[in-house]
Amino acid sequence: SRFHNKHGYRLKLEYRRSTKISNNKISAEVKQFVFNQDFIYPIGKFLLFSKDVFVFLGPSMEIFMYNLEYDFVHHGSNLNADASGYMVSLGINSEFIYKVNTKLNIESFVRSNLLSVVSKEFDRNRYDESSPQLMTVVSATNIDFDLSIRYYVFKKLSVKAGYRLELTRINKWEPFISYSDNLIFSLTYKF
Known part of the structure; x- marks a missing residue:
């Protein structure tokens, strides 16, 4: 960032x-x-439990x-x-930063696609439609979500621990779904 x-x-x-x-x-x-x-x-801020929540979009x-x-195994071969x-x-992202105190933040991030161009190598004998295709979020979904806690060791140095969820779904031709959820740790230094 x-x-x-x-x-x-x-x-x-x-x-x-x-x-x-x-x-x-x-x-x-x-x-x-x-x-x-x-x-x-x-885009602004609002109060939550008498603390500021900063909103970015x-x-x-x-x-x-x-x-x-x-790799398919079929009758020994x-x-x-x-x-x-x-x-x-092309999509939209939003971020929320909740300032617990001067050293501790709770941060949340969400990204979603709105419009996508999707292409896939597929069996042309089974499908008449050509690739690539223009799709909305209904047919092709790509969403990221983070929720984390950031602690500032010094003014320019912080450590972060959190959870990240990523989901990609293409519901065209043969459906494709990729899902991952991870615990994340990072060390950040601001120049």
């Missing part, structure tokens, strides 16, 4: 890889890449790409198949 006067931006680059995902006689290796940029603008852009490598796709989304 970086703030200029009253507005700011946030960049996120993420790579995930999971192996040995299996169900009956099917196993898969999953690779995901995420890049997003959020623009953050203050802004537009978001995200690129989400995935690759699935399937292995069959391999790949599926890959991407989602380029």
Whole structure:
């Protein structure tokens, strides 16, 4: 994150890889890449338990790409198949910062897509529709949610612990769902 006067931006680059995902006689290796940029603008504050809650809102852009490598076991032989796709989304983000005291914040962040261009490599013999497709949040969902506690060790140094939930769903062609929930820890130094 970086703030200029009253507005700011946030960049996120993420790579995930999971192996040995299996169900009956099917196993898969999953690779995901995420890049997003959020623009953050203050829209006001309100009181909660006599403390200020600062509210930020802004537009978001995200690129989400995935690759699935399937391994099927059928009558003693292995069959391999790949599926890959991407989602380029425009959306909205909001952030809430609750100042408990001068050293402690409770922070919450939500990002959701509104409109996306989605493409997937699929079996053209089974589907007549061509790729890419323009989709709304109803058909292609991409949501992030964070809830964390930040403690300022010094004015420019803070530590953060929290929970992050990420959900990506594409309900077109063959449905794709990616879900992750994580405990997060970070150390932040402001320059």
